[in-house]
Amino acid sequence: MRQSLLSFARLILNAIRDLAPIVLVIGFFQIFVLQQPIPNLADIAAGLVLVVLGLALFVQGLEAGLFPIGEALAHSFARKGSLTLLLIFAFTLGFATTVAEPALIAVAGKAGETVAEAGLIAREEAAIDAYASGLRYTVALAVGVAITFGVFRIVKGWPVHHFIIAGYFVVVAMTPFAPPEIVGIAYDSGGVATSTITVPLVTAIGLGLSTAIGGRNPLIDGFGLIAFASLTPIIFVLAFGMLG
Amino acid sequence: MQATVDWAVTLAQTLWATFFDVVPIVATLFVFQVLVLRRRIPNLRRVCIGFAYVVVGLALFLLGLEHALFPLGETMAVQLTMRSQALGGAAQAVGLGWQHYGWIYVFAAAIGFATTIAEPALIAVALKAGEASGGTLRPFGLRIVVAVGVAVGVALGTFRIVTGTPLYYYIMAGYVVVIVQTAFARRAIIPLAYDSGGVTTSTVTVPLVTALGLGLASMIPGRSALIDGFGLIALASLFPMMTVMGYAQLGAWWRRATRRALG
Numbered sequence: 001m002r003q004s005l006l007s008f009a010r011l012i013l014n015a016i017r018d019l020a021p022i023v024l025v026i027g028f029f030q031i032f033v034l035q036q037p038i039p040n041l042a043d044i045a046a047g048l049v050l051v052v053l054g055l056a057l058f059v060q061g062l063e064a065g066l067f068p069i070g071e072a073l074a075h076s077f078a079r080k081g082s083l084t085l086l087l088i089f090a091f092t093l094g095f096a097t098t099v100a101e102p103a104l105i106a107v108a109g110k111a112g113e114t115v116a117e118a119g120l121i122a123r124e125e126a127a128i129d130a131y132a133s134g135l136r137y138t139v140a141l142a143v144g145v146a147i148t149f150g151v152f153r154i155v156k157g158w159p160v161h162h163f164i165i166a167g168y169f170v171v172v173a174m175t176p177f178a179p180p181e182i183v184g185i186a187y188d189s190g191g192v193a194t195s196t197i198t199v200p201l202v203t204a205i206g207l208g209l210s211t212a213i214g215g216r217n218p219l220i221d222g223f224g225l226i227a228f229a230s231l232t233p234i235i236f237v238l239a240f241g242m243l244g
Numbered sequence: 245m246q247a248t249v250d251w252a253v254t255l256a257q258t259l260w261a262t263f264f265d266v267v268p269i270v271a272t273l274f275v276f277q278v279l280v281l282r283r284r285i286p287n288l289r290r291v292c293i294g295f296a297y298v299v300v301g302l303a304l305f306l307l308g309l310e311h312a313l314f315p316l317g318e319t320m321a322v323q324l325t326m327r328s329q330a331l332g333g334a335a336q337a338v339g340l341g342w343q344h345y346g347w348i349y350v351f352a353a354a355i356g357f358a359t360t361i362a363e364p365a366l367i368a369v370a371l372k373a374g375e376a377s378g379g380t381l382r383p384f385g386l387r388i389v390v391a392v393g394v395a396v397g398v399a400l401g402t403f404r405i406v407t408g409t410p411l412y413y414y415i416m417a418g419y420v421v422v423i424v425q426t427a428f429a430r431r432a433i434i435p436l437a438y439d440s441g442g443v444t445t446s447t448v449t450v451p452l453v454t455a456l457g458l459g460l461a462s463m464i465p466g467r468s469a470l471i472d473g474f475g476l477i478a479l480a481s482l483f484p485m486m487t488v489m490g491y492a493q494l495g496a497w498w499r500r501a502t503r504r505a506l507g
Contacts, residue, residue: 050312063294066295096272110454
């Protein structure tokens with residue numbers, strides 16, 4: 001009990017440390033550059049407390065419950081068993097972790113609101129939620145595909161940059177044919193797809209694999225999974241815009 | 245009182261929604277652990293409590309986001325543009341050139357740098373990269389270089405919103421630079437550089453920066469939030485790749501140059 005309280009205190013401190021640079025920079029600009037108060041300061045302060053508490057609880061829950069099993073599974077599938085099973089596991093893990101990624105929920109919600117304000121979908125909560133969910137599942141699908149392919153690449157030992165560069169060509173070729181309103185959202189979704197939940201579990205797969213397969217350099221093979229997961233969402237969301 | 249009730253209602257709704265967001269992960273772990281590997285779940289009680297923490301934490305975070313991070317980003321965009329437009333003569337806000345919005349770029353760069361240098365995921369990656377490289381990459385140097393990349397990316401992104409130029413051109417130019425750098429980079433540094441783009445923007449930074457871009461686009465005459473407002477995160481993920489490869493290339497060049505001077 002005492003130990004979990006201590007670790008929770010550590011996580012609260014971590015969350016505060018995450019927020020500190022933002023508060024410092026904004027405080028500096030408010031005092032020295034803008035010299036005017038922030039409206040609704042009390043509401044914002046309350047919100048910041050919720051962000052700190054929420055993030056600390058979230059990470060505490062992940063570390064206590066989900067990460068140990070997830071990492072153990074990633075290692076055991078990476079070490080032995082069939083390639084097919086490993087690939088299915090990689091896809092499911094990439095998809096499932098992305099659906100719960102907080103930054104993606106935030107950006108998809110904003111995208112839904114913005115699209116509704118521009119009048120492209122109905123300005124109702126149901127329509128906005130449906131758009132945001134569609135976007136999130138598209139990104140999750142893209143991350144699942146990326147991790148699956150990334151694992152396959154590690155097993156085969158193919159160099160990462162060939163595929164990334166090919167992916168760039170696909171993105172550049174697709175963009176002129178995509179509706180202009182999806183382009184910004186699509187390019188941003190690459191950066192938000194992988195974060196708090198996805199990165200630790202995916203890294204566990206990558207590092208487990210590169211240590212399990214002999215004669216590999218973890219610097220070359222272990223990294224590179226996240227790079228795929230930052231690229232495929234762009235392609236998938238552009239396609240989502242073209243089809244929708 | 246009414247406000248408290250509103251918060252409680254929103255919290256209940258958010259809890260309900262986040263429950264379903266977390267179900268896929270739980271289902272994945274359960275299916276693979278119990279049905280595929282046929283193993284028991286160790287510490288089942290701990291796992292259940294962890295699951296509850298995740299749901300509650302995510303709900304609180306999303307609620308706080310609506311009340312703090314989104315309004316903060318938007319407020320900063322609004323106040324900084326209003327100040328720039330007041331200095332430039334508010335009546336001609338339409339005709340104001342990009343050079344009048346200097347504080348926006350400074351703010352964007354400061355937020356990008358400050359949040360990245362303190363980012364725990366980046367610290368972890370930098371330490372791992374330092375170990376894996378056998379000491380040729382210094383972790384702190386790597387963090388500075390990535391933070392500079394994010395700062396340049398976010399600042400350039402705000403410049404793009406102010407000028408209303410298409411994101412496509414910036415991304416294309418960035419890809420060309422990355423491809424050229426890749427051709428000359430040491431093979432060991434490439435995956436690390438590519439990954440550094442994706443891990444740098446944290447869960448706290450993303451909502452703030454997104455709101456900043458959307459707020460900025462709504463304040464500059466002639467810009468649409470939908471077409472121009474997004475893209476800050478994309479550029480913030482692109483530039484660290486360039487600065488990390490550049491750092492490694494400069495380091496290699498420097499070592500060669502000093503060795504030649506000494507020997």
